Amino acid sequence: EAGVTQSPTHLIKTRGQQATLRCSPISGHTSVYWYQQALGLGLQFLLWYDEGEERNRGNFPPRFSGRQFPNYSSELNVNALELEDSALYLCASSWKRGGGYNEQFFGPGTRLTVL
Amino acid sequence: DAKTTQPTSMDCAEGRAANLPCNHSTISGNEYVYWYRQIHSQGPQYIIHGLKNNETNEMASLIITEDRKSSTLILPHATLRDTAVYYCIVRVAIGQGGSEKLVFGKGTKLTVNP
Secondary structure, three states: OOOOEEEOOEEEEOOOOOEEEEEEOOOOOOEEEEEEEEOOOEEEEEEEEEOOEEEEEOOOOOOEEEEEOOOOOEEEEEOOOOHHHOEEEEEEEEOEEOOEEOOOEEOOOEEEEEO | OOOOEOOOEEEEEOOOOEEEEEEOOOOOOOEEEEEEEEOOOOOOEEEEEEOOOOEEOOOOEEEEOOOOOEEEEEEOOOOHHHOEEEEEEEEEOOOOOOOOOOOOOOOEEEEEEO
């Protein structure tokens, strides 16, 4: 069974540009989560999508946005890039059981570098 | 903020058991203890979770104290590939509401030495 996949592996942008990161969940998983891991700051929750809708959002500015497609894949968009947006962006997926959600399985991440 | 405290770092000899402690003194009755690990610059990997009974799977064992205020993750025969940062996370039980996000603390950097 294929795991969570993310693309691209690495992305280099300049300040002010926009970045688009993509995630494909494990087959059968309906939820996608996005996390940011900046150097020295640890893993921070960004966004949670389930069945096409945004369910929860972390403490990040509105220029961080995303969406989930009918096939449950997801896209994270970061507008007006700033130097401090340089980080490893991780996507995770999970599935429903008993009214709640199971453990999250993570992808390998996209390393975003803003110059 | 993370609801757990873990030692910053630990060392273990290859082939020996690695015992990683975690304190979660404010854990609620409906919160599970989850463990993840992250090998350098890779995505976190789910290891195990439990509520109050001890749990074991192919990767590790989880021992939770009777008062549930602390737990220990045990890697029975550590290998060099187990060198990673190990995160202990408390999370509301499935189906009982609460946020679905995982709140990661700083974790324990485990180094397995040859």
